[in-house]
Amino acid sequence: MINSNLLTVRDLKKYFDTRAGFLKKPAPVHAVDGVNLNVGQKDVLGLVGESGCGKSTLGRSILRLIEPTSGEIIFDGEDMMKVDNRRLRALRRKMQIIFQDPFSSLNPRKRVIDTVGEPFIIYGMAKGKALKERVVSILEKVGLSSDSLYRYPHEFSGGQRQRIGIARALAVEPVFIVADEPLSALDVSIQAQIINLLQELQTSLGISFLFISHDLKVVRHFSERVTVMYLGIIVETGKTEDIFTNPQHPYTEALLTAIPMPDPSTKRKKIILAGDVPNPAQIPPGCRFHPRCPKRIEPCDKIRPKTTDLGGGHSVECHLRG
């Protein structure tokens, strides 16, 4: 499965400074607060969590689309945080991103050939006729015909635009793609088409993915491993089947039972969490999940639990398993 690591993230932090009022002290928002993760060659790591937990910030920090506050991002043996801009640009050719909203992530004034062909020009890989040929071959890979070359984004449906976004990411032949909620703006029947496409590309091109999603059913389908984020930290990581059949963190457990299952005959016991998703500017002391945790014990509100390795690549940050 995971032979060698392609990407290793160590203690990555991203704080945003916010000011509630002119005279008030700035309160940093700890969007990503010390995250460790690995992505192997040809690996798909699913990243799940609720809105505001920092999953998109994490995805973008890894590509340095957002400048991280501190930490290490070792990609293909090089620390992304230490390289100069020139080297960063070269490394970025190998890592790409697919965005959530296919309506706002494409430039409305650029034709498909301009959007998908731009990376070739930036990296000096092709131009003129060769460029056109390469764009056509990429469009074929994502299931778009060559007559879409000279059309503008508004002429396409949501699913087709997401295909254009995928084509743009594939243009430079990356080895790693951050897919940030690539399906959530799409209808169910179109979602299935795009999942199939991503899966085909993953197996045929051997690309590694960090697959960010709040939809656990999709994550289970697509990912080799899953990591669960809560308020800027990773609370549990493991192989997909381990996470789904044997979750160890109470938050993971609650997330899993919260998904409505399309089968009226299954009667599962739901764990309904009390309270709201907390504000990342006011992080609770101790375990960050303790105010909502149904299994809270003595030290939870004071001491932050350490990460416990349960073996088989399964790790959890919880006092109950510590």
Next chain:
Amino acid sequence: METLLSVQDLKTYFYTGDGPIKAIDGLSFDLIKGTVFGLVGESGCGKSVTALSIMRILPPAGKTVSGKIIFKGDDLLNKTEAEMRGIRGGEISMIFQEPIASLNPIFTIGYQIEEAILSHLKVSKRESKKRVVELLKAVGMPSPEIRVKDYPHQLSGGMCQRVMIAMAMACEPSLIIADEPTTALDVTIQAQILDLLRKIREESGTSMIMITHDLGIIAEMADSVAVMYTGRIVESTDTRTIFRDPRHPYTIGLLDSLPKGKGEKLVAIPGMVPKPSELPEGCKFSTRCRYVIEECQSSEPPLKEIDTGHWVRCIRSGEIKRL
């Protein structure tokens, strides 16, 4: 089994520069009192327009051109605007998708719920204030006495949706129409809101129309369900049957599109929903259907009852089964 609401051959068109768009084209269903009726479909299939047509709050370009909406024996389409104002929020209330956008940002939530009470019930100010606190307590708002003075922006999305539900419940309506009530919310908050709606239904016996794109929510909440495609119902039956024995190729396609676990390629529905101005002749799903035959393209199949209470709009429903 008493029918609370009966929609009969409803047609709602939108008049645009390019001619009328048939958002709903011949929709019929019955809602049995005390039950939850699910309307499921993808964006643009007309499920929200159905809700707006029932409430008669269509945008100016939209018009219900024919049909009947029989609610408690009377046709809502024959009511005057003044009578409708009494029904909206009184007899029928609605919960919208975007809770934060549906509340007025410049009034406190207490004021907004109170307004709903005072405009429908003859109660004193003092009583209505008491009722607001009771309602907020019933929908699970922590420390409701203090929260009544909050403005919508001070509350989270989940809390705003609770306020919307409190407002919908204010006059003890007999019907609540919930239009994608949890789509804008996180999974754990969605579970809370669905749980709350379930409780309301158990405790007060309120009938509901649940509009959603999520088949999981249908499975959990609805007693019966109608699947919509391009402004029509393609299949309708009780919830168990729709999952056990779906007979319309579109319903089957929707169920097959859902990821079920690790692994195999999903059976996706090819193509996309046709534009309302480019609907095919004959069966509207024929352009994407795996089972299409020549006959499908010539005339639109009627909604046929293939089993007691199981209606399917497909000429091949007898031979088609989900594997």
